[in-house]
Amino acid sequence: MIKITTEEIIQKIKEKTSYSEEAINEMINKKVKQLSGLITKEGAARIVANELGVPLFNNFSGKLKIKNILSGMRDVETVGIVKQNFGVKPFTTQNREGKLASLIIADETGAIRVVLWNDIAEQASKIKIGDTIKIKAGYVRDNNNSKEIHLNERAKLIINPPDEKVEEAKYEVKRKTISELTENDRDVELKATIVQAFEPRFYYVCPECGKKLSLSEAGMVCEQHGKVKPQEAYVINLLIDDGTGIIRMVCFKEQVLKLLNKSEEDLAVLKDSPEKFDEIRRELLGTEIVVSGRATLNKMFGRIEFVADKIELPDYTEEEEKLKKDVESLPPVEESLVEENENFKNDKNSELRTESNKENRKDFENKGFEELDSEESHTQEDYFEEF
Numbered sequence: 001m002i003k004i005t006t007e008e009i010i011q012k013i014k015e016k017t018s019y020s021e022e023a024i025n026e027m028i029n030k031k032v033k034q035l036s037g038l039i040t041k042e043g044a045a046r047i048v049a050n051e052l053g054v055p056l057f058n059n060f061s062g063k064l065k066i067k068n069i070l071s072g073m074r075d076v077e078t079v080g081i082v083k084q085n086f087g088v089k090p091f092t093t094q095n096r097e098g099k100l101a102s103l104i105i106a107d108e109t110g111a112i113r114v115v116l117w118n119d120i121a122e123q124a125s126k127i128k129i130g131d132t133i134k135i136k137a138g139y140v141r142d143n144n145n146s147k148e149i150h151l152n153e154r155a156k157l158i159i160n161p162p163d164e165k166v167e168e169a170k171y172e173v174k175r176k177t178i179s180e181l182t183e184n185d186r187d188v189e190l191k192a193t194i195v196q197a198f199e200p201r202f203y204y205v206c207p208e209c210g211k212k213l214s215l216s217e218a219g220m221v222c223e224q225h226g227k228v229k230p231q232e233a234y235v236i237n238l239l240i241d242d243g244t245g246i247i248r249m250v251c252f253k254e255q256v257l258k259l260l261n262k263s264e265e266d267l268a269v270l271k272d273s274p275e276k277f278d279e280i281r282r283e284l285l286g287t288e289i290v291v292s293g294r295a296t297l298n299k300m301f302g303r304i305e306f307v308a309d310k311i312e313l314p315d316y317t318e319e320e321e322k323l324k325k326d327v328e329s330l331p332p333v334e335e336s337l338v339e340e341n342e343n344f345k346n347d348k349n350s351e352l353r354t355e356s357n358k359e360n361r362k363d364f365e366n367k368g369f370e371e372l373d374s375e376e377s378h379t380q381e382d383y384f385e386e387f
């Protein structure tokens, strides 16, 4: 079934009639009231659209603008500019191995995620950001209220088709502060400092559905798929702070490796020697990162958390160069300043100040994070992206 949201219905009515958004909303609310709250806002919107003679589903043969793409559609054709390329990743199931890739494309009406399976996924390695791609015979799935075009063996993907031109790409990763995050935020970027890092957790998942496996007499089993070949997974949880708030950030797989700057083999060492994480943690703390991803509501704790899609670490060489230049451009140090500096070093008070800062810090570490740190770390199960 093709899914359409209330918001999409309102937009369709707005396009096809002369009513303002406000007026349409009024009609919908009136309809809800008329039917004594027996129908949802979406149901009312459908009725209003019907009464106004606005078709909700076009006969969608041919090329679609991105905003007109709806969950449940098949044989979708569209063209967009590539704004993100998350790369090709292997996956294994009981019967076969395969590849998976994902991209975000945009046109002047909006942006959408494109998921490529197997043979067609290979092509993602050739796609650069800014390329125009044309998609044919894709099907649209809903993933957490977000639409995705999936391309399998039947689909076609053409990179930079000569006869297609997208004038504008409406896609922005919204930079937000932690305090501004809401549970439905996707494609949001945060700039924050790592203030706590928890040891990575290793676990096994079902290669078919990605859910955590449990151990039974028969071995590792998936609730849904039974006995499967376990696939190793790992997750790391961090607390990040941007001055407006602290949030728990969850990183899986590639993001873990990127963040820790480790290979999978290096990471595996931590399984047997978790104490080796101490050094890594020391390096992570205080690191400022730019991370894009999505917010998710942890229902158990009623709080918003952030799942990282892409982490950017500071470019140290660039930063160092900048620092060097800054230092070079400083006027020569005067002797009086050196003296002052020496005095400052010997100043007992300054030592005390440092000590008290340390105490505060310890206090914060012991108490401040307790609440955020008190529960079991999450696994991918909670955040599983339906692939």
Ligand SMILES: [Zn+2]
Pocket (backbone or CB within 6 Å): 206, 207, 208, 209, 210, 211, 222, 223, 224, 225, 226
């Ligand atoms: Zn499974």
